[in-house]
Amino acid sequence: MTFKSILAGAVLGLGLAGAAVAQDDPLKVGFVYVGPIGDFGWSYEHNEGRLAVEEHFGDTVETIYQESVPEGADAERVLTQMALSGADMIFTTSFGYMDATVNVAGKFPDVKFEHATGYKQADNVSVYSARFYEGRAIIGHIAGKMTKTNKVGYIASYPIPEVIRGINAAYLHAKKVNPEVEFNVVWVSTWFDPAKEADAATALIEQGADVIMQHTDSTAPMTIAEEKGILAFGQASDMINFGPNAQMTAIIDNWAPYYIERVQAAMDGTWESTNTWDGIEPGMVEMAAFSDKLPEDLRAEAEAMKTAIAAGEYHPFTGPINRQDGSAWLAEGEVADDGTLAGMNFYIEGLTGEVPQ
Template identity: 50%
Template sequence: MSMLVSRRTLLAGSAAALAASALPGRVWAADPLKVGFIYIGPVGDYGWTHGHDVARREVEAKFGDKVKTTFVENVPEGPDAERVLRQLAQAGNELIFTTSFGYMNATIRAAKALPKVKFEHATGYQTAPNVSIYNARFYEGRAICGTIAGHLTKTGNLGYIGSFPIPEVVMGINAVALSARRIRPDAKVKVVWANSWYDPGKESDAAKALIDGGVDVLSQHTDSPAPLQVAESRNVYAFGQASDMRSFAPKMHLTAIVDAWGEYYIRRVQAVIDGSWKTSSVWEGLKEGMVGMAPYNEAIPADVVAAAEKVRQGIIDGTGHPFVGPIKNQKGELVVKEGETLSDEQLLKMDWYVEGVEA
């Protein structure tokens, strides 16, 4: 059972619900566990928010009447987020997933005020006794995309539509550049910032600007299918974001990173139900199944598919890593020696670009 609640109509819960949130454990085990979600975009974005909502529905399918989910879409990363979190808690939600990096401070503040409510924050780095964090190694999928792009580009000019210059996005840009340049050393990744996670108009304009600037393979770190639709109309190859977007560009969609949150969400809901939930920090990827790849376009030559699969399998079995040296920065300075690999801590703080990135 699920419920869509707008920010205007989400009502405060009863005093009983508030009292329940202040008591240890589940008060009424016979009642369904209420699970809340807040989303940065609309569930119909076919990208990031869509992926989280698919996972929410997987939770419902798994647990049936044992759970009741509620989601609030289009919640800005600011004061609104904390208000929505408090309202979800007051409505009796015992577990709340906050699904955007910019919800971090709001999540921590709400968690401090509501210590018996359990929070799960996506892509952040702050935890608390009742706040867990979870993230996916999206850069692993970007490395596969970069490998394909390096083989298919004719000009060596690759495009990347960025949302915001946070470490996750910088990692993605760098992973594409490094992987492409291992195939074509002169490849460049030109970045245009949309300054939004979801804005079809800005995303479309960014795609047009990049293509007009000579880009012949396009990546995006934004959530609408608009860039793919532009790519399809201009006969330029492109990669989707967060889900299989080939229906929007049947000819030019090469593949896409697929965000697969469902198994994690089911795992964490089960932990609340059986009383084993504890704060944790999770960063999973291709090996664990939190990151997947959409089907490859049949137009990709067999040897290129083989090269992409070699990268994917190497990441899974540990014989390869997208950020193994030698790596140079934008200035051409060696920052990672040959054979060395950037640590998770270094990746999560990444605020610099590799050689070949124009941003």
Template identity: 55%
Template structure:
């Protein structure tokens, strides 16, 4: 066999292998703090994963791990996904932050994205949905429909994300109803239907006739419907669980962010950043607003959604004082992302306390 024919044969054998390699899908991993059946936060992230798959087809291969504890389990899970060859890894809970940062440092050739955190590196970015925009709209609606002037908020953990959403709810309600009060019960869990239902009943026993939740099961809505009061859906559209009680749902749509991020990694132009997605880009949606609202009430809710979405109104625009009466945000000034990301205080008028 001539030398040229030998080279040609070798090339013929190599080319199919190169073609196969070129067609290998990008592997994308997801880590969820709750079950994908929670119908809340983890469920919506998994819907985003499915949108990613539908968009890219066989160009991506995704995997997910659910019910991951925010501790040593998180680091082990994230590390396993990196070792398994995942090119992009999304970790979707605040408590995964330190674990994500440690694993990212050990795998500089992979891309990591952490939801709701603040630690970044060249290969580690952060992202969150600006849920406080939806919460302000929630407060607007709740402040108008309440008859007792008492709203109830089921809070998960005392982290900035939850604290600023409580503040946004109260500010939105106070703007339309100066007499409103917002009571808070902390449950120290993201998903525990029994605890969530107990918290809802505690708040209703204290006079709350609108139940708002920062937890992920539909249990609070079901409890609200059982006792004939309003409830608000968390992360996904929960209207079908308790249609008589449902006021509205603040929905996270992660699909566009996941698609755009993976595309950027594919194209080689992804850069670490802190992404905040809100009403304006469809990451936050207010859905299934109750038809029991009057025309005037619905018009005010729609106007607030439009105003926030256009950027005309920012929920955290001064003057804003804290509980002690100290001016935190000057008149006409909008809080920055950095300030919002570290919020650890309640606004003036809140009577609840933040656990230490």
């Protein structure tokens, strides 16, 4: 018997033991967060989802979590440890955990993995994400109408499809109502660094932006917007406490229903690898109350747009839309397919700057 087969046997044994234990014990569900749960943004909402799971299932589940886990090699270590400690199901809640999730899932075939915002599925790896771009379309519309300097500042994290899609959706709808509008995109190369996000917001404002959008996880940009007396949109959570005057609305991620559904499936034994991408209609994407500082007709337009998107009557990416280089992407009336959206790595026409490679 080679060392490898002993190892394989040991792993298999562990797996079986884990499965056997799972029959009696509460289902152990792990969560891995990229930022602190107190970020009041992205990780905060995932943790709210975890708390909802605990409340819904009571003693029949046990949840564990680890926060501020860096994307990359460290994530693999954390996931392995979680799986070894007997987790039956693990939610990995950031794009950068994708490869780590798939790797660890390969070693623990009996553990069910759920990876947020990625695209690599496996037999025991489901992927799920929210159609944040639906919300981005609405805030783009508002930004286009509200900017006076015609400069919208956009604080972006990493050039991944989800972020690029958000920029495109927001720009497209701002441009529709305000042909003069310009987007200044700043990449900060982090999901969570309040000081750097604050500096980015300050730099954008100093250069004339009077509306700030963010695709990073802390509330720092909202705080700066409030301080400088300009307008902004909350990201992932309602950030109204940080910008009572600045926040016009916020895109809120509501993961609770999905988490409850998936944990239920795992308990019932009906869990299988799926690819979920929900938007406003099922409630995975919510909009915070539109600020009463917005003109009444604008609020009505935003509401109408939200209703139309939820009803499936309007798709934010409806042609004609060209790519940045001027080549045609969507013809008149054509709607973007999910595959292209999921892998979106190009700007649409009119955006300046380049997508970093």
